[in-house]
Amino acid sequence: MKGSKKDIMWRIYIVYFVVFAMGASIIGRIFYIQTFEDEKWETMAKEQSIKRVKIESSRGNIYSDDYSLLATSIPLFDIYWDGKVIAPDTFYRKINKLSQQFANIFPDETPISFKQRMQLAYSSGRRYYKIRTKVEYSQLKKIKSLPIFNMGQFKGGLIVEEYSVRKRPYKDLAMRTIGIYNTFLKKYDVGLEGAYNNYLKGEDGIKIVQRTTGGWKTSNIVDNTIREPKNGFDIITNININIQDVAESSLHRVLEEHQADWGCAVLMEVKTGAIKAIVNLNHDTTNHIYYEGFNHAIGTASTPGSTFKLATILVALEDDKVKFDQVIHTGGGRISYNGSKMIDAKTGGYGDLTVKQVFEHSSNVGVFKIALSSYEKNPQQFIDGLYALGINKPLGVEIKGERAPFIKDTHHKSWSKMSLPWMSIGYELTMTPLQILTLYNSIANNGVMVKPLFVKEIRNANEVIKSYKTVVINSQVASKRVIKEAREMCEGVVTEGTATLLKNSPYTMAGKTGTAQIYTGNYDNNSYIASFVGYFPADNPKYSCIVVVYNPRKGLYYAAQVAVPVFKDIADKIYASELNIQEKVKDDSIFEIPSSKVGIGREVAGIYSKLGFVDKSFAPLEDKWINASKKDSAIVKTERIIKDGLVPDVTNMNTRDAVFLLEQMGLKVSISGRGKVVEQSIAPGQSIIKGSKISLKLNDK
CATH class of the missing domain: 1.20.5 (Single alpha-helices involved in coiled-coils or other helix-helix interfaces)
Known part of the structure; x- marks a missing residue:
């Protein structure tokens, strides 16, 4: 035991x-x-509850040639609240007033609803409670003045997180050239946004955030920023907003009228190569609308057709194979060669034509005979002549996606006995619209071929970081004699040939029409590409332009019917706004005082002043919205009254002014059509309910 x-x-x-x-x-x-080991474990604890995150830099702006904003980063703010930092008596004493004033800023939430969720967040001890997202700066300033929130982050619990979103004030205008964000690749990779991303993006900063019961939030450490962000540089383009708007409106109208697949238009400054306007419109067959989509001007290489005849005749003239006034026998407009037939558009043919007239009337048979008589025995000489022009290589523009031209030589596997004659009239080869325009621009520029230039300079505020000067691709594409003859041919197309629609203008124009069959494995004689490329004024060229309309479907497909009207609209706009482009109008007696759209007084006065009508009575109205109209030989001015809190009358305003005015008054604007405002969904004089949607109908007629 x-x-x-x-x-x-x-x-x-x-x-x-x-x-x-x-x-x-x-x-x-x-x-x-x-x-x-106290320091070691404390460090580990901090590493678990604290991390570094980036502070997003502000992306640089993209401007037009007159510094109008084409793309900008708008700051938005997400608002959170730390309910742990405020004393109970302060919270409950001020919550009613806070709720009422918050609802005044954001009418979509009632004071009761806001109060209930704030009380729930407070009683739950939430340290990172979401108050509101996508808050604009003007709203943020009001939020910071509210009870509780005006005590700041450490006493009132207000947490503000800033980020930016990219906005284009002119919506889809030149959208593809400006560039868009690729959500799949999570980067800017097209247009100017992509080409100049390294300048625009800036450098992100770094800050410390701390884990809380509501997630990660900015640390309460006094110095929580490790590195400040550096904002991106601004890009100043050569694009002119007014010309761009006219080009897009005109092209849009023609595409709708002819139900074409797509179209593009490009305007270039002759001497510098500066691109003043570039439009690319694609057909959405589901929604039956046209939109800025793929950049066809740069990225689509197609059969140029008759616009290529310039290159053929340039080479033949330069090689002294033909003379400018030499007669070519085109006969009845039909010819057979190696089993293939070539015909002219005119039934019965043109008979005997000089080389100049062959070009003016776009005779396929005439160009065919020039090429065959000149290069049948040595077709490679013809190809070498084309290559000497510099048109067989990409232009090397900064915007991503340029398609290389395809101009084959005699060693290419697809070369045949028919290649020479077909290539001479613009088939069996491909070029982009911008590449074709660059060739014609060189003729307007006395033989100097320059690279298309989209950007003028890069700036950091007022400091110029980099300037872009004219780049010469080919200092002389042909002799001065041949260039002079080429310009005579291009002028003859307008005065005597296929583009006579342009000849009754107060200024001179020159160029070449092109109507080519679309190649889809075979050439389709029911589908066409209509184009016109040229320059103006013909006697002293300032601008060159190309218009391409792909597959018009309403019966009319010749370039003179489809592409030439768009070219004329663009040229007329420039002529009207740049009076120094032409020394004297042909007949001053036909000029009348025009009526204006509704606009700010000083701007309307400036337009009339440029037109030669100086009226000092504009002075008292320079800051007012006015409408000016003609009456006999005088300008009658009517003020458009704008009252706070009431919907304004925006009819007869241009899109930019109408949208600016309505959005400033708290309305959300949707637009249909193009041109000036002709209808608005909310009648003038009604009380404004901020956040309400107003629809505007536009018409450019």
């Missing part, structure tokens, strides 16, 4: 000893950690 009791006691002692030893070990370990 005693032995058994003794054994039990020994076991108890052993258990006590083990427990004591373990306790002592734990206490010793705690003492060691606190004494010798």
Whole structure:
């Protein structure tokens, strides 16, 4: 019995000893950690609850040639709240007033709803409670003045997180050239946004954020910014907003009228290569609308057709294979060669034509005979002449996606006996609209071929970081004699040939029509590309322009019917706005005082002043919205009254002014059509409910 009791006691002692030893070990370990490893474990704890995140830099702006905004980054703010930092008596004393004033800023939430969720967040001890997202700067200023929130982050719990979104004030205008964000690749990779991304993007900063019960938030450490962000540089383009708008409106109208697949138009400054307008419109067959999509001017290489005849005749004239006034026998407008037939558009043919007239009337048979008589025995000489023009290589524009031209030589696997005659009239080869325009621009520029230039300079505020000067691709595409003859041919197309629609203008124009069958494995005689490329004024060229309409479907497909009207609209706009482009109008007696759209007084006065009508009575109205109209020989001015809180009358305004005015008054604007405002969905004089949607109908007629 005693032995058994003794054994039990020994076991108890052993258990006590083990427990004591373990306790002592734990206490010793705690003492060691606190004494010798305190800094190590504190660092690890911080690493688990604190991390570094980027502070987004502000992306640079993209401007037009007159510094109008084409793309900008608008700051938006997400608002959160830390309910742990505010005392209960302060919270409950001020919550009612806060709720009422918050609802005044954001009418879509009632004071009761806001109060209930704030009380729930407070009672739950939320440290990162979402108040509102996508808050504009004007709204943020009001939020910061509200009760509780005006106490700041550490006393009132207000947490503001800023980010930016990219906006284009002119919506889809030149959208593809400006560039868009690729949500799949998560970067800007097209247009000017992509080409100049390294300048625009700036450099992100770094800040410390801390884990809370509501997620990660800006740390309360006094210095939580490790590196400040550096904002991006601004890009100043050569694009002119007014010309761009006219080009897009005119092209849009023609595409709709003819139900074409797509169309593009490009305007270039002759001497510098500056691109003043570039439009690319694609047909959405599902929604039956046209939109700025793929950049066809740069990225689509197609059969140029008759516009390529200039290159053929340039080479033949330069090689002295034909003379400018040499007669070509086109006969009845039909010719057979190696089993293939070539015909002219005119039934019965043109008979005998000089080389100049062959070009003016776009005779396929005439160009065919020139090429065959000149290069049948040595077709590679013809190809070498084309290459000497510099048209067989990409232009090397900064915007991504340029398609290389395809102009094959005699060693190419697809070369045949028919390649020479077909290539001479613009088939069996491909070029982009911008590449064709660059060739014609060189003729207007006395033989100097320059690279298309989209950007004028890069700026950091008022400091010019980089300027872009004219780049010469080919200092002389042909001799001065041949260039002079080429310009005579291009002028003859307008005065005597296929583009006589342009000849009754107060200024001179020159160029070439092109109507080519579309190649889809075979050439389709039911589908066409209509184009016109030229320059103006013909006697002293300032601008060159190309218009391409792809697959018009309403029966009319010749370039003179489809592409030439768009060219004329663009040229007329420039002529009307740049009076120094022409020294004297042909007949001053036909000029009348025009009526204006509704606009700011000083701007309307400036337009009339440029037209030669100086009227000092504009002065008292220079900051007012006015409408000016003609009456006899005078300008009658009517003020358009704008009252706070009431919907204004925006009819007869241009799109930019109407949208600006309505959005400034708190309305959301949607637009249909193009041109000036002819209808508005909310009648003038009604009380404004901020955030309401107003629809505007436009018409350019």
